[in-house]
Every structure is written in C-alpha cells, then in structure tokens.
Amino acid sequence: MASNSASQILAITKTAPYSKPRASRFFQSRKPYRNLCCLSQKFSNDNALFCLPNSKSFLPAKELEERISDNHSPTLREICQDHVSGNVLRRLEEVGYLVPTDVQREALPVLFSGNDCILHAQTGSGKTLTYLLLIYSQINPKKSAVQALIVVPTRELGMQITKVARMLAAARHMDPELEQKSYTVMALLDGGMLRRHKSWLKAEPPAIVVATIGSLSQLLEKQIFKLDSLRVLVVDEVDFLFKSSKQVSSLRKLLTSYSSCNNRQTVFASASILQHRRFIHDCIQQKWTKGDVVHVHVNRIMPMPACLYHRFVICGRKAKHQVLLSLLQSNLPESGIIFVGEQSEKSKKSGQAPSTTVLIDFLRASYEGSLDILLLEEDMNFNSRAASLTDMRKGDGYLLVSTDIVARGIDLPETTHIYNFDLPKTAIDYLHRAGRTGRKPFSDKKYYVTNIILWEERFVLQRFENELMFHCEELTMETQG
Numbered sequence: 001m002a003s004n005s006a007s008q009i010l011a012i013t014k015t016a017p018y019s020k021p022r023a024s025r026f027f028q029s030r031k032p033y034r035n036l037c038c039l040s041q042k043f044s045n046d047n048a049l050f051c052l053p054n055s056k057s058f059l060p061a062k063e064l065e066e067r068i069s070d071n072h073s074p075t076l077r078e079i080c081q082d083h084v085s086g087n088v089l090r091r092l093e094e095v096g097y098l099v100p101t102d103v104q105r106e107a108l109p110v111l112f113s114g115n116d117c118i119l120h121a122q123t124g125s126g127k128t129l130t131y132l133l134l135i136y137s138q139i140n141p142k143k144s145a146v147q148a149l150i151v152v153p154t155r156e157l158g159m160q161i162t163k164v165a166r167m168l169a170a171a172r173h174m175d176p177e178l179e180q181k182s183y184t185v186m187a188l189l190d191g192g193m194l195r196r197h198k199s200w201l202k203a204e205p206p207a208i209v210v211a212t213i214g215s216l217s218q219l220l221e222k223q224i225f226k227l228d229s230l231r232v233l234v235v236d237e238v239d240f241l242f243k244s245s246k247q248v249s250s251l252r253k254l255l256t257s258y259s260s261c262n263n264r265q266t267v268f269a270s271a272s273i274l275q276h277r278r279f280i281h282d283c284i285q286q287k288w289t290k291g292d293v294v295h296v297h298v299n300r301i302m303p304m305p306a307c308l309y310h311r312f313v314i315c316g317r318k319a320k321h322q323v324l325l326s327l328l329q330s331n332l333p334e335s336g337i338i339f340v341g342e343q344s345e346k347s348k349k350s351g352q353a354p355s356t357t358v359l360i361d362f363l364r365a366s367y368e369g370s371l372d373i374l375l376l377e378e379d380m381n382f383n384s385r386a387a388s389l390t391d392m393r394k395g396d397g398y399l400l401v402s403t404d405i406v407a408r409g410i411d412l413p414e415t416t417h418i419y420n421f422d423l424p425k426t427a428i429d430y431l432h433r434a435g436r437t438g439r440k441p442f443s444d445k446k447y448y449v450t451n452i453i454l455w456e457e458r459f460v461l462q463r464f465e466n467e468l469m470f471h472c473e474e475l476t477m478e479t480q481g
C-alpha cells in the first residue's frame with residue numbers, strides 16, 4: 001500500500017484488546033501507519049475496537065488488519081472529480097496537490113453535498129484548499145457576479161488566500177468557450193485602493209472576493225457591493241473575528257442582514273473553536289448557518305500537529321537576548337519566527353522603544369548566521385509589511401521578528417523554528433503561533449517551538465500545556481540543540 005494512504009489510517013481503541021505487550025507489538029509492527037494511534041492506555045481487557053477514517057463502524061483488530069491491507073484512500077481528484085472542473089483538477093495536480101489531507105478527505109464530501117460546515121482542524125492542515133475547492137465547485141465563470149466571498153482578519157492573510165485562489169484560477173481551459181472567461185479573484189483588503197475596487201465591481205464583478213471586514217463593510221453600506229448572487233460565504237479564523245470587538249458587529253451584519261444563510265452555503269474555518277458546542281448552537285440560533293450545519297472536527301484529541309516539539313529555557317529578563325542568540329547559534333534554523341509581545345500603551349506613552357525594535361537592533365548587531373533578519377508589526381505601513389512577506393517567500397532563509405500579526409493563518413512552510421521571546425497571552429494564541437511551523441502536511445520532519453521564559457512564567461506555560469495537551473521539555477544552556 002502507498003505510504004500516503006497508510007499515513008492516514010487511524011485506529012481508535014475504546015478499551016484495549018490485548019495484554020499491554022501484545023498491544024504495543026501490534027502498534028510497533030505498523031510503524032509505517034504513522035497516524036495509527038491508540039486512545040486507551042488500558043490494555044488489560046478484551047474489548048478493543050478500531051475504526052478507519054470516514055467509517056462509522058468499529059472493528060476488532062484482526063478485521064482492521066484485513067481492511068488496512070485493502071484500504072485505498074481516495075486521491076484529491078477522486079474526491080473532487082464529479083464537482084470541480086477538470087481544469088482546476090489539472091492545476092491542483094500541476095502544483096503537487098495529489099493526496100488529500102485529513103480535513104480535505106473528511107470535509108469535502110460534506111461540502112459537496114451542500115451542507116454548511118465548521119472546519120475545525122489543526123494549523124497547517126489544509127483548510128484553505130478545502131474551502132477553495134468547494135468554491136470552485138459552485139461558481140460559474142460565465143456569470144458576471146460575485147458568487148463567493150472569503151472573509152479574513154488581516155490584509156496579509158487575505159493576500160495569501162488570494163494568491164492560492166488565483167493559482168487555481170490560472171487553470172488552462174480545454175473548452176475554448178471558457179478560455180475567454182476565467183475565474184476572477186479580487187482582493188478587497190484594508191489598505192487597498194477602494195476607488196479602483198469600486199470601478200472594477202461596477203464594470204465586471206469578480207467571481208470570488210477575498211475581503212477584510214472593514215473594507216467590505218464600507219462597500220456594502222454604500223451598496224456598491226451586493227451579495228444577491230452569493231453562493232458560498234467563508235469566514236476564515238472565525239473565532240478570532242467573533243472575538244474582535246472592532247469586527248464582530250460588521251460580521252454579524254454580513255451573516256444575517258446583507259445575505260441570508262438560506263441562500264448561500266456557509267463555511268467557518270479555524271484551528272481553534274473554543275466551546276464548539278456552544279458555537280454551533282449560536283450558529284443555528286442566530287441564523288449564521290442553516291440548522292443542519294456539520295462540525296468537521298479533525299484530530300480532536302491533539303489540538304497541535306504531532307511534528308511540533310516544544311521546549312523552554314528559564315532565564316532572567318536581562319539575559320533573554322543573549323539566550324535567544326545562543327539558541328539561534330546552536331539550533332541553526334532553516335528559517336524562524338521570533339514572536340514578541342505587543343508594546344503596552346504605558347510603554348508607548350513613556351517614549352520607550354518597542355521590544356521588536358530593540359530585538360531587531362540587537363540581532364542585526366550580534367547575529368552572525370546567514371539568515372535575513374526581517375520585521376513585521378502592526379505599526380509598519382502596508383507596503384513595508386508586504387515587502388517583508390515577499391522577502392520571506394524568496395526562499396533565502398529568514399529570521400522574522402514579529403508580533404501576533406502573523407500568528408493567524410500565515411503560511412510560510414520553510415519555517416522550522418518558532419521562538420516565543422515573550423509568552424503569548426492565551427493558550428489559543430500559543431497554538432496559532434506554534435502553528436506557523438510544521439506546515440508541510442506529509443513531511444516527516446520535526447519542527448521546534450522554544451519558549452524563553454522567566455521563572456515566574458513557568459506556571460503560565462504549564463497551564464498552556466494542560467489546556468493544549470502537549471509536553472514542553474526544559475532546556476538548560478548545556479542541553480540546547
């Protein structure tokens with residue numbers, strides 16, 4: 001069996017079948033099945049049941065073995081072929097998307113059957129492609145109207161999603177009639193030129209719009225942008241947008257006043273949906289989605305990717321810069337992101353330099369490695385922010401110093417190391433920062449998240465470990481590696 005399909009096999013034991021040694025032999029002998037996992041530690045009684053993904057039936061181990069050897073995990077083409085045009089499928093394959101990730105395999109059939117959906121899966125698991133494939137299954141390139149809208153929290157994430165959507169839209173058509181009419185994708189993002197967007201929307205509305213809520217609301221209020229033909233509405237990083245006091249009221253209006261859940265398919269995506277039962281209840285009650293919305297929750301027992309290794313170093317406040325430098329020298333990241341806390345209002349008022357600036361100056365003076373040192377933070381203008389991201393995507397290797405502005409959704413697959421120079425405020429923020437690495441779905445590589453903490457912050461990190469169910473190993477300066 002191909003290793004790709006093997007890696008997606010999941011086994012769940014409710015209670016275990018064998019004696020403990022026999023059970024561990026069973027798992028060990030199936031090392032190639034990387035995701036074969038056991039949810040029970042009680043290997044002493046005789047009731048083990050296993051199941052394969054997308055299967056509701058639990059099987060005894062022996063039968064599972066037979067099914068494993070017969071199991072053929074469908075390719076992306078097989079999942080999509082009755083729904084997505086051949087041109088888009090060819091484009092998918094050209095760029096190397098052949099095997100579906102877990103969330104794609106589980107969610108696409110649900111989405112193609114017309115259900116509203118909450119996509120709840122780990123960072124880096126391929127949620128973007130999942131909802132884009134739904135969009136490409138629904139829109140008609142011959143129709144001149146906005147048919148799909150993707151709402152995002154930041155300009156940077158919007159630019160990234162626009163690029164992936166355009167990459168799929170660049171499919172060469174076999175049908176000469178359609179060759180003339182390609183899918184058009186508009187980025188309607190904060191900091192963009194709204195006047196130009198207005199003319200574009202009037203002259204020839206694009207099929208897909210990727211928007212931040214601020215810019216979108218301005219055009220909706222002026223009735224320049226109408227959602228009469230909307231078929232798919234996606235809200236990415238939905239928990240973040242609902243939590244943002246600046247954006248939540250516009251989001252609610254979009255979901256219920258400017259369009260109705262009965263006339264569109266609604267998809268909410270995030271790696272973190274706290275109290276998801278409550279959220280689903282609200283979705284239905286508030287009519288953000290239809291009543292039969294499906295919660296596709298992948299890897300529910302493991303909120304963060306298994307390829308991430310978490311570590312911490314305890315040091316004094318004044319030693320943090322030096323500790324970071326020696327970590328960089330010994331870890332030799334291919335590329336890394338260093339997260340720094342946002343500057344407080346008090347520190348701004350007292351005229352202190354932001355921690356990001358202090359750290360950048362320190363690294364530029366002291367770091368002797370080959371990586372480019374870059375900065376990305378809220379206070380920079382949009383052009384400089386875009387330039388930093390472009391520099392990172394050049395592929396030369398970077399050390400990015402940033403605040404949480406890049407913590408959500410940004411996909412920089414070359415990042416091998418994350419450093420929390422300052423701890424994030426919440427476990428959810430930790431999950432998203434950590435998730436900026438480990439973004440190659442079928443890679444066997446290890447990725448590292450290292451926290452540089454003060455002694456008194458150890459209990460905060462411990463709380464994150466408990467909430468997110470991971471283990472953080474202590475590094476002493478001698479054991480760094």
Ligand SMILES: Nc1ncnc2c1ncn2[C@@H]1O[C@H](COP(=O)(O)OP(=O)(O)OP(=O)(O)O)[C@@H](O)[C@H]1O
Nearest residue numbers: 097099100101123124125126127128129271409411
């Ligand atoms: N089927 C696939 N095969 C190979 N690579 C894939 C596949 N699907 C997605 N990817 C790659 O996986 C990476 C992560 O995908 P994506 O950005 O959609 O993650 P995400 O689930 O939205 O993560 P986050 O929650 O952090 O936003 C991207 O680099 C993407 O190109």
